[in-house]
């Protein structure tokens with residue numbers, strides 16, 4: 001990897017994984033990157049549950065009606081939790097940690113995909129957060145933001161298409177000054 005921009009171009013969501021376990025060394029590096037995440041006032045309100053038991057991963061894959069089923073075939077699910085009583089900006093803090101995890105995965109040659117849990121429902125209309133909390137026995141004071149599926153890529157994705165880069169969303173010195 002030449003530089004961070006190259007890494008960002010290559011990182012695309014991976015939803016198809018090889019049937020290969022991730023070594024403990026790589027899992028440790030993933031979590032090293034995650035635990036270095038900046039957070040407001042260094043409150044570090046996040047916690048993470050690493051899930052590598054296939055049966056539990058399968059159960060987690062049913063946490064939503066759409067957009068979570070592919071987790072079934074992932075060797076690792078990182079469930080991103082946070083304690084809202086520790087930070088009023090826990091969503092931001094936990095999201096930053098989650099994207100660092102995804103970027104470290106890419107840097108290690110692994111694929112990953114974010115599965116949104118917060119504000120989502122299961123196929124039965126149950127709150128997806130409550131579902132995940134029950135499956136993993138998560139204490140009540142922790143909220144569930146997302147699950148990051150991680151594994152060895154079994155699909156080729158094109159790098160980010162820079163012709164679609166939305167420069168029009170970048171404004172200099174306010175709206176209307178840069179036209």
Ligand SMILES: Cc1cc2nc3c(=O)[nH]c(=O)nc-3n(C[C@H](O)[C@H](O)[C@H](O)COP(=O)(O)O)c2cc1C
Nearest residue numbers: 011012013014015066067068113114115116117157
């Ligand atoms: C906050 C957030 C929630 C997402 N939720 C899901 C999800 O529930 N299921 C899924 O398959 N992908 C999910 N994604 C992945 C997006 O669909 C993906 O990042 C987007 O389409 C851009 O594609 P790319 O990651 O390949 O560049 C989510 C991404 C973000 C940032």
